[in-house]
Amino acid sequence: MDIMGDRTLPALLKEKVDIHPEKLFIAFEDVEGNQTTKAYREFYEEVLKLGNALLDLNIKPGDHVTLHLPNNIEFLTTWFALAHIGAIMVPTNILSSADEMHYVINHSESVLLITEEEHVEKFLQMTGELPTIQHIILTRFKNQSTTLLNYDHLIAKASTDSSRFPEVRAQDVVGMLYTSGTTSKPKGVQVTNANYIFTGELMSKCIVATEDDRMFIVLPLFHGNAQYYSSMPALVVGGSIALTEKFSASRYFKQAKSLGATVGSLFAAPIRMILAKDYDANDKDNPIRLVLFAQSIAEHQIQEFEEKFDLKLLQLYGMTETVGIPLINPLNGIRKNLSIGRPSIGYEVKLIDENGDEVPNGAVGQIAVKGVPGRTIMKQYFKNEEATRQTLQNGWLLTGDNARIGEDGYFYFVDRVKDMIKRSGENVAAQEVESVLTQHLAVYETAVIGVPDDMRDEAIKAFVILNKGMRVTQEELIQFCKVRLAKFKVPDSIEFVEEFPRTPVGKIQKHILRNSYSIK
Structure with missing residues (x-):
């Protein structure tokens, strides 16, 4: 048996609720600065209620449900409610156009859409072109509607009785994340219960997370980054989550302090945006010990960020398909943040040429990651056997990204094979x-x-x-x-x-x- 065993998201959440029923699980700040908190038990009860409400709407195991939401507590609740009833979350970018959403909903054959009033109009204009959609639910909805369902009303009427929930298994798909490829149409990456638990276990050990850590999520929840690298390690160790509706460069550390965040996750661009703002010396007094980041930034920017805000930066490499992070700099070793690190727990990584042969150290080759589909790497692409065959070959996931291995044994990103x-x-x-x-x-x-x-x-x-x-x-x-x-x-x-x-x-x-x- 591997580290995931036969565990599922519902079982993992229940375990943590039993251990920490009254402990704060989520601290959320919306765009207006209002803060809301949820304890483990409180969150769990809402998950059970939503699960029952979805069953009442005839959502069945294997059904796809599109989430078109900004960062909010309802996003997390829906994710876990769907996992409890065997349905599959399809999270999408709220910036996506109507044409882009038309493709994702129809390709995924989603039966339910959950969104907010601000974004619903683009869907109402094409309801006749979305034949599989049976209902639309609006979160944080204060008005009345005869055709749209109110999330809060559904929760208020629902039961916490889980006796009619179907049995779910570790290998069941619970998330499908659409990712852009070299073709014009995005691909649906299937992520299982075991996948999510693996990345939570992996990340928590790489960053030495404890139940006292609070993961700071400012990147969108529809991204694998926020799900894989922040939400899951928090749950695996029984920690907590600090969530903001939107990223703010000028308020990043003020929000971190207000929400009690200890570990952040950013891309290179937000880091540069924070550095571009006028420096407030008070921001150095913050609770963050570590910020994970992806994509290269200049050496002087790394040094400036660490010194100004008194924390460690840690560059890693991963993608939606790898689920976990196959490469990361060592937290307690020599951090070479101009590199993407060294292979992490549970992965084997090599660089290959166009023929699939491993290249020597110092030469440029495509990053290939060894893993088990549906456990340590994605299960497959939805309704795309050819793309799955091209990406998963003989136990290796071909990333489409080029790198080289330095004399120091660290991997250095070069460019993208994919356009x-x-x-x-x-x-x-x-x-x-x-x-x-x-x-x-x-x-x-x-x-x-x-x-x-x-x-x-x-x-x-x-x-x-x-x-x-x-x-x-x-x-x-x-x-x-x-x-x-x-x-x-x-x-x-x-x-x-x-x-x-x-x-x-x-x-x-x-x-x-x-x-x-x-x-x-």
């Missing part, structure tokens, strides 16, 4: 942006790349060839994209060109575009 852009912590598939741009009548062909950006990791730059005789401005094309793409996917700049550098078979050579941009 991806990392903008402020969000993955953007270049082809997705290209497919939208080419929908414009004036556009003949386009190539989209990521270019270095001091604040957002990468900015999105599009090169466009126009149809003969057609004219359009950069501003008009950007506005065209704003209507069809989430805000973080919209190009920052557009350059009109006459031709693209190409291979002999006509493929656009994006590396030449990147090089030409970097020397300007």
Whole structure:
């Protein structure tokens, strides 16, 4: 038996409730600064009530339920309520456009949508195009509606009796996280009970978490980061969660102090945003001992952040598909935060060439992670056997990211095999942006790349060839994209060109575009 055994999320939560019934589990601050707390028992009872309410709505084991929510307590409650009845959470980005949500809901065949009044209009405009959706529930909803269900009303009428809950198993899928790929359509990553428990066990041991720790979640809960690296280790050790509705660079440490947070998790871009704000010396007096981060930042920024706020930074590497973090810097060893660390507990990591052969130390190769599908790595992609076969090969998960191993044994990130852009912590598939741009009548062909950006990791730059005789401005094309793409996917700049550098078979050579941009 491995470390997960046959445990499930419902069993793990019940265990912690039995041990810490009155202990604070969640401290939440909304966008207006109002704070709400939930003890373990209080949270658990609401989970049971929501589980019963969902059963009353005929939600069955294996059903997909789309969560289109900002960070709030209801998000966490719904996640665990669905796990209790064997249903599957499909968390989505509230910035996603109607077109993007149309695809996710229909691809996932979701039977229920849970969102908020602020975001519901884009769904109401296409209800006839979402044939599987049976109900829409609104959280934090203060008005009356004849067609939409009120989360609070459902909870108020429901029972805490769990006797009619179905049996759930460790290998059951409980989450499906859509992640952008090199194609224009995102893929649904299936995550099991065992997956979530594994990453909680792994992370808690890597950061030496205890029941006195309070994980600080400011990144969106729909991301694997907040679920894998913060929520799960808190629950595994019987700790607690400090949750904010939105990230605020100027208030990050003030919120941490107010909510009692001890361990944070950020991307490189938010760290740079915090450093760009006027420094308040009072922020050095904060309870945070450690901030996990992903994506590279400059050495001087690492040093400045640690000194100004009296904490440790710890760079790691993971992705939605790996579930846990296969690479991380050692907390109690030599932290080389310009690297992505060394292999962590429960994983084997190697670098391979195009033929699948391991490359020697110092050479660049694709990161491959050895794991067990549905336990230490994702189970599979939903309704996408070909993508699953390409990613999971002979017990190894191929990440699509290139790295090299230094003489010190640490892994150093090089670039992405996949044509991806990392903008402020969000993955953007270049082809997705290209497919939208080419929908414009004036556009003949386009190539989209990521270019270095001091604040957002990468900015999105599009090169466009126009149809003969057609004219359009950069501003008009950007506005065209704003209507069809989430805000973080919209190009920052557009350059009109006459031709693209190409291979002999006509493929656009994006590396030449990147090089030409970097020397300007």
